[in-house]
Amino acid sequence: MSDRWIEVADRVWVRRLEELDQSLGLVVGDDCCLVVDTGISADAGFAFATAIRELTDLPWQVAYTHDHFDHWFGTSAFGESAIWAVADGAHYISFGDEQRQRRVAQYRRENREDEARSIARSRLIPPNCRVSGAVGLNLGGRTVVLRQVGLAHSDNDMVIEVPDAGVLFAGDLLENGAPPSYSAAFPLEWPQAVEYLLGWKPKVVVPGHGEPADYWWARGQARDLAEVARLCGEVAQGFLTEEEAAAHNPFGPETMREALGRWRELAPPPPEPAPEASGEPAVQGPPPPVIIYDIIDYNIDMTQN
Numbered sequence: 001m002s003d004r005w006i007e008v009a010d011r012v013w014v015r016r017l018e019e020l021d022q023s024l025g026l027v028v029g030d031d032c033c034l035v036v037d038t039g040i041s042a043d044a045g046f047a048f049a050t051a052i053r054e055l056t057d058l059p060w061q062v063a064y065t066h067d068h069f070d071h072w073f074g075t076s077a078f079g080e081s082a083i084w085a086v087a088d089g090a091h092y093i094s095f096g097d098e099q100r101q102r103r104v105a106q107y108r109r110e111n112r113e114d115e116a117r118s119i120a121r122s123r124l125i126p127p128n129c130r131v132s133g134a135v136g137l138n139l140g141g142r143t144v145v146l147r148q149v150g151l152a153h154s155d156n157d158m159v160i161e162v163p164d165a166g167v168l169f170a171g172d173l174l175e176n177g178a179p180p181s182y183s184a185a186f187p188l189e190w191p192q193a194v195e196y197l198l199g200w201k202p203k204v205v206v207p208g209h210g211e212p213a214d215y216w217w218a219r220g221q222a223r224d225l226a227e228v229a230r231l232c233g234e235v236a237q238g239f240l241t242e243e244e245a246a247a248h249n250p251f252g253p254e255t256m257r258e259a260l261g262r263w264r265e266l267a268p269p270p271p272e273p274a275p276e277a278s279g280e281p282a283v284q285g286p287p288p289p290v291i292i293y294d295i296i297d298y299n300i301d302m303t304q305n
């Protein structure tokens with residue numbers, strides 16, 4: 001398969017890439033167009049910008065669905081433009097640089113020198129327009145909504161809604177054909193975020209990776225995300241073992257373990273152990289409260305006083 005366009009609705013395009021099975025977006029208005037994510041490297045971004053110029057010569061603005069490198073390392077090809085995102089530019093640069101170094105090292109370990117070089121020479125372009133809550137962006141004759149999601153696949157997810165066409169660009173909140181990635185996720189909050197975003201019942205839902213699909217597919221994945229959250233909670237409370245959760249979940253053992261790892265990372269640290277006896281008696285706090293669930297029949301004789 002080579003890279004290709006799919007027109008999912010009137011002047012709403014999805015660019016399907018072979019690399020990472022990514023889905024980038026393009027929404028064209030009468031006056032300008034909105035580019036949704038820019039790909040994994042400067043080279044990928046350049047190829048994407050060239051493909052866009054075959055469809056439209058209108059000026060562009062860019063939206064980042066979140067800060068993971070594969071969604072924004074291609075932006076240098078887009079020159080000076082408004083770039084919308086939830087997290088601020090300074091965060092993008094420092095986190096981006098960290099990811100760039102990590103990716104380059106990984107590709108070198110895998111003897112993929114061309115990819116390593118392509119990432120290493122990708123100049124990072126931070127966002128310059130911040131989205132907090134929701135922003136309606138008028139592209140001329142059509143308004144798209146850039147919506148901050150809250151905690152889900154990352155702590156800075158943003159989706160793009162095209163209400164007149166019934167299209168939702170969901171970023172990595174949804175993945176088609178591969179399990180969702182929990183490496184920086186919030187397993188408990190994620191499913192509710194998707195439920196909320198599906199509230200207006202979009203006709204077409206574009207995942208960050210994999211083929212565009214419909215509302216019912218997205219709803220199914222929201223249900224699976226909720227099951228993972230439930231399993232995490234049950235493992236945390238000792239109702240299930242990690243092995244049971246790994247064996248019985250919608251996305252497979254690896255994804256379940258990643259979700260559980262993330263859950264543990266987010267859990268508050270256990271209380272400090274009591275200090276060793278050192279001659280001084282250890283300072284003891286008040287005893288824990290005793291909770292009694294039985295109904296007690298108090299029989300107080302007031303006449304005694």
Ligand SMILES: [Zn+2]
Binds near residue numbers: 153172181
């Ligand atoms: Zn991601």
